[in-house]
Amino acid sequence: MELLHNFPLIIAFSAILIAQGVKVPLVFIAEKKWDLTLVTSTGGMPSSHSAAVTALATAIGLEQGFDSPLFAISTIFATIVMFDATGVRRHAGYHATVINQLVEDLNKMVEEVKSWPSKEEREKREELKELLGHQPIEVFFGALLGIALAWSAHALLIV
Numbered sequence: 606m607e608l609l610h611n612f613p614l615i616i617a618f619s620a621i622l623i624a625q626g627v628k629v630p631l632v633f634i635a636e637k638k639w640d641l642t643l644v645t646s647t648g649g650m651p652s653s654h655s656a657a658v659t660a661l662a663t664a665i666g667l668e669q670g671f672d673s674p675l676f677a678i679s680t681i682f683a684t685i686v687m688f689d690a691t692g693v694r695r696h697a698g699y700h701a702t703v704i705n706q707l708v709e710d711l712n713k714m715v716e717e718v719k720s721w722p723s724k725e726e727r728e729k730r731e732e733l734k735e736l737l738g739h740q741p742i743e744v745f746f747g748a749l750l751g752i753a754l755a756w757s758a759h760a761l762l763i764v
Contacts, residue, residue: 613660617657617658620656626644655687655690659683
Protein backbone atom coordinates (compact mmCIF):
# COMPACT_ATOMS: atom_id res chain seq x y z
CA MET A 606 0.00 0.00 0.00
CA GLU A 607 1.67 3.19 -1.23
CA LEU A 608 -0.09 5.44 1.28
CA LEU A 609 1.90 3.88 4.11
CA HIS A 610 5.14 4.71 2.28
CA ASN A 611 4.29 8.38 1.72
CA PHE A 612 7.07 10.01 3.73
CA PRO A 613 5.71 13.60 3.62
CA LEU A 614 2.28 12.44 4.80
CA ILE A 615 3.66 10.17 7.54
CA ILE A 616 6.09 12.80 8.86
CA ALA A 617 3.43 15.53 8.83
CA PHE A 618 1.01 13.39 10.85
CA SER A 619 3.84 12.29 13.13
CA ALA A 620 4.74 15.93 13.73
CA ILE A 621 1.15 16.62 14.81
CA LEU A 622 1.13 13.67 17.21
CA ILE A 623 4.53 14.49 18.67
CA ALA A 624 3.76 18.21 19.06
CA GLN A 625 0.46 17.44 20.76
CA GLY A 626 2.10 14.82 22.97
CA VAL A 627 4.95 17.12 24.00
CA LYS A 628 2.44 19.67 25.35
CA VAL A 629 1.54 17.40 28.27
CA PRO A 630 5.03 17.12 29.84
CA LEU A 631 5.80 20.78 29.07
CA VAL A 632 2.72 21.89 30.98
CA PHE A 633 3.59 19.45 33.75
CA ILE A 634 7.07 20.98 34.05
CA ALA A 635 5.65 24.52 34.10
CA GLU A 636 2.52 23.99 36.22
CA LYS A 637 3.19 20.71 38.08
CA LYS A 638 -0.07 19.15 36.87
CA TRP A 639 -0.90 16.48 34.32
CA ASP A 640 -3.47 17.52 31.74
CA LEU A 641 -4.05 14.82 29.16
CA THR A 642 -6.72 16.92 27.41
CA LEU A 643 -3.86 18.91 25.88
CA VAL A 644 -3.30 16.03 23.47
CA THR A 645 -6.48 17.02 21.63
CA SER A 646 -6.54 20.75 22.36
CA THR A 647 -5.64 23.66 20.10
CA GLY A 648 -3.03 26.27 20.90
CA GLY A 649 -0.17 25.95 23.30
CA MET A 650 3.48 25.11 22.97
CA PRO A 651 4.53 23.79 20.48
CA SER A 652 2.16 24.52 17.61
CA SER A 653 1.17 21.26 15.99
CA HIS A 654 -0.07 23.16 12.94
CA SER A 655 3.35 24.69 12.39
CA ALA A 656 5.07 21.39 13.09
CA ALA A 657 2.89 19.62 10.54
CA VAL A 658 3.22 22.09 7.69
CA THR A 659 6.96 22.58 8.10
CA ALA A 660 7.52 18.83 8.35
CA LEU A 661 5.43 18.43 5.20
CA ALA A 662 7.33 21.13 3.27
CA THR A 663 10.70 19.82 4.41
CA ALA A 664 9.83 16.23 3.51
CA ILE A 665 8.64 17.33 0.08
CA GLY A 666 11.84 19.35 -0.40
CA LEU A 667 13.93 16.35 0.57
CA GLU A 668 12.07 13.96 -1.73
CA GLN A 669 11.22 16.18 -4.69
CA GLY A 670 14.01 18.74 -4.45
CA PHE A 671 13.99 22.19 -2.93
CA ASP A 672 13.62 23.66 -6.41
CA SER A 673 10.46 21.68 -7.20
CA PRO A 674 7.01 23.20 -7.69
CA LEU A 675 5.64 20.89 -4.94
CA PHE A 676 8.13 22.32 -2.45
CA ALA A 677 7.09 25.84 -3.48
CA ILE A 678 3.41 25.01 -2.98
CA SER A 679 3.98 23.38 0.40
CA THR A 680 6.21 26.25 1.56
CA ILE A 681 3.57 28.85 0.66
CA PHE A 682 0.94 26.67 2.34
CA ALA A 683 3.12 26.43 5.47
CA THR A 684 3.71 30.17 5.52
CA ILE A 685 -0.02 30.92 5.29
CA VAL A 686 -0.86 28.42 8.05
CA MET A 687 1.80 29.83 10.39
CA PHE A 688 0.82 33.43 9.60
CA ASP A 689 -2.80 32.61 10.44
CA ALA A 690 -1.74 30.79 13.61
CA THR A 691 0.10 33.87 14.85
CA GLY A 692 -2.39 36.40 13.52
CA VAL A 693 -6.00 35.45 13.00
CA ARG A 694 -6.10 32.49 15.41
CA ARG A 695 -4.15 34.33 18.12
CA HIS A 696 -6.48 37.32 17.89
CA ALA A 697 -9.49 35.00 17.91
CA GLY A 698 -8.07 33.65 21.17
CA TYR A 699 -7.82 37.19 22.56
CA HIS A 700 -11.40 37.84 21.52
CA ALA A 701 -12.49 34.62 23.20
CA THR A 702 -10.81 35.76 26.42
CA VAL A 703 -12.58 39.12 26.31
CA ILE A 704 -15.94 37.54 25.48
CA ASN A 705 -15.55 35.04 28.32
CA GLN A 706 -14.84 37.92 30.72
CA LEU A 707 -17.85 39.86 29.42
CA VAL A 708 -20.10 36.83 29.92
CA GLU A 709 -18.76 36.36 33.46
CA ASP A 710 -19.28 40.06 34.24
CA LEU A 711 -22.78 39.98 32.77
CA ASN A 712 -23.70 36.97 34.87
CA LYS A 713 -22.43 38.74 38.01
CA MET A 714 -24.40 41.86 37.09
CA VAL A 715 -27.59 39.86 36.59
CA GLU A 716 -27.16 38.36 40.07
CA GLU A 717 -26.54 41.80 41.57
CA VAL A 718 -29.61 43.29 39.86
CA LYS A 719 -31.75 40.70 41.63
CA SER A 720 -30.71 42.16 44.98
CA TRP A 721 -31.08 45.84 44.09
CA PRO A 722 -33.22 47.83 46.54
CA SER A 723 -36.66 49.06 45.57
CA LYS A 724 -37.21 52.58 44.20
CA GLU A 725 -38.32 53.84 47.61
CA GLU A 726 -35.17 52.48 49.27
CA ARG A 727 -32.98 54.06 46.58
CA GLU A 728 -34.59 57.48 47.08
CA LYS A 729 -33.74 57.40 50.82
CA ARG A 730 -30.01 57.05 50.14
CA GLU A 731 -27.58 59.94 50.22
CA GLU A 732 -26.20 61.29 46.98
CA LEU A 733 -22.77 60.03 46.01
CA LYS A 734 -19.92 62.50 45.95
CA GLU A 735 -19.39 63.43 42.32
CA LEU A 736 -16.15 65.36 42.63
CA LEU A 737 -13.69 62.49 42.94
CA GLY A 738 -10.96 63.50 40.54
CA HIS A 739 -8.60 66.47 40.38
CA GLN A 740 -7.90 69.28 38.00
CA PRO A 741 -4.46 69.12 36.35
CA ILE A 742 -3.21 72.03 38.44
CA GLU A 743 -4.21 70.18 41.61
CA VAL A 744 -2.27 67.15 40.49
CA PHE A 745 0.74 69.30 39.61
CA PHE A 746 0.90 70.98 42.99
CA GLY A 747 0.24 67.72 44.82
CA ALA A 748 3.23 66.27 43.00
CA LEU A 749 5.36 69.29 43.91
CA LEU A 750 4.32 68.93 47.54
CA GLY A 751 5.26 65.25 47.59
CA ILE A 752 8.63 65.95 46.01
CA ALA A 753 9.33 68.81 48.40
CA LEU A 754 8.33 66.78 51.46
CA ALA A 755 10.44 63.79 50.45
CA TRP A 756 13.43 65.98 49.59
CA SER A 757 13.28 67.93 52.85
CA ALA A 758 12.71 64.85 55.02
CA HIS A 759 15.63 63.11 53.35
CA ALA A 760 17.86 66.17 53.85
CA LEU A 761 16.84 66.48 57.52
CA LEU A 762 17.23 62.81 58.36
CA ILE A 763 20.42 62.13 56.42
CA VAL A 764 22.35 65.21 57.64
